[in-house]
Amino acid sequence: MTNPESKSVKETPGDPLSTKSTVLETGAALVQDFEPVKQICAHLNAFHVYASDPHRFVETNHYCAHLTEDVRQCILYDGPGPGARLIGVEYMITPKLYETLPSEERQLWHSHVFEVKSGMLIMPGPGQSGLARAWEAAETKEMEDVITLYGKTYHLWQTDRGDALPLGRPELMLSFTREGQFDFETHVGDRDARFGVDYRRKREARESIPIPVVHPGAFYSSAGLTIFAVPMIYRCRRRIDGIESLKIEREAGGARST
Numbered sequence: 001m002t003n004p005e006s007k008s009v010k011e012t013p014g015d016p017l018s019t020k021s022t023v024l025e026t027g028a029a030l031v032q033d034f035e036p037v038k039q040i041c042a043h044l045n046a047f048h049v050y051a052s053d054p055h056r057f058v059e060t061n062h063y064c065a066h067l068t069e070d071v072r073q074c075i076l077y078d079g080p081g082p083g084a085r086l087i088g089v090e091y092m093i094t095p096k097l098y099e100t101l102p103s104e105e106r107q108l109w110h111s112h113v114f115e116v117k118s119g120m121l122i123m124p125g126p127g128q129s130g131l132a133r134a135w136e137a138a139e140t141k142e143m144e145d146v147i148t149l150y151g152k153t154y155h156l157w158q159t160d161r162g163d164a165l166p167l168g169r170p171e172l173m174l175s176f177t178r179e180g181q182f183d184f185e186t187h188v189g190d191r192d193a194r195f196g197v198d199y200r201r202k203r204e205a206r207e208s209i210p211i212p213v214v215h216p217g218a219f220y221s222s223a224g225l226t227i228f229a230v231p232m233i234y235r236c237r238r239r240i241d242g243i244e245s246l247k248i249e250r251e252a253g254g255a256r257s258t
Contacts, residue, residue: 012085012164039065044074045122045195046115047187048088048153048173057182058160058173059191062090070094072149078159087166088155088173098150098215106217109150110175113211116147119202120176120188124195140205148212151175 044062061084064074072092077084098109115121123142125135153173157166176182188199 011159012083036065040075041065042072042074043080043124045080045124045191047120047176047182047191048076048155049176049182050155051172051174054181056160057176057187058087058155059187060087060155064090064092070097076153076155078157085157085159087157087159088153088170090151090153090173092146092149092151095148095150095212095215098218101217103217106215108172109152109218111177111214111218112146112149112151112175113214114177115175116143116209117203117206117211118179118184119199119204119206120184121146122192122195122197122199122202124197136205139202140209143206144209147209150215150218 040063042062042064044064045059046062047057047059049057058078061077061080062074063077064072066072070093074090074092075086076088076090078087079085093109098106101109112121121143123135123139125139126132154170155173156170157163158168158171176184192198
């Protein structure tokens with residue numbers, strides 16, 4: 001797998017970190033406890049679409065943790081490397097929690113069905129052939145869970161339009177739901193080339209995953225659009241089909257759309 005280098009540091013205004021800041025950060029890292037961040041167990045890569053403008057979409061890296069079996073929370077970055085900019089947040093919930101929401105709230109959430117079944121949603125993993133096969137089996141198993149989840153996403157930093165800083169109000173983001181909503185082959189194909197994966201292979205591997213019934217209140221119509229690509233650092237599950245304690249600590253990140 002190729003891990004694209006983030007250009008975020010070069011694009012962010014401000015002076016380089018001083019020696020003083022570097023020393024202070026290093027010292028803090030040695031003595032402070034970053035427990036909430038340590039819970040991150042999945043790196044997801046995706047394309048999110050603006051609810052306010054379905055022609056705009058952003059490839060996004062999600063770093064997610066499980067709060068419970070029914071709630072996940074993700075911090076979103078514009079790249080997988082050092083200096084990547086935090087551009088938003090996403091929450092994911094199971095159908096049983098989604099059904100408890102009031103009707104107006106339901107409209108802010110999107111389904112992940114198309115992203116999973118199309119092969120758009122990925123879990124970039126190891127490039128070695130032996131590990132890659134095991135990883136893909138684990139990825140397919142995880143997709144059986146993700147396909148049922150509803151996501152609520154807001155972006156705070158519109159890096160796709162070249163904003164040097166997070167400007168304006170938060171933007172609600174949605175998901176692509178069918179073919180023809182954007183140039184899938186070009187954009188997903190480019191992403192795949194950078195990560196050494198193939199959405200066609202993913203699509204074929206996921207043919208047997210059942211399609212869940214999507215609640216009519218979800219933003220699942222052609223009016224809304226998000227690509228939700230999901231690279232994952234697979235530590236959320238302790239056992240999947242004989243793969244015990246699979247902990248690949250190397251971050252498999254997605255690249256930022258330009």
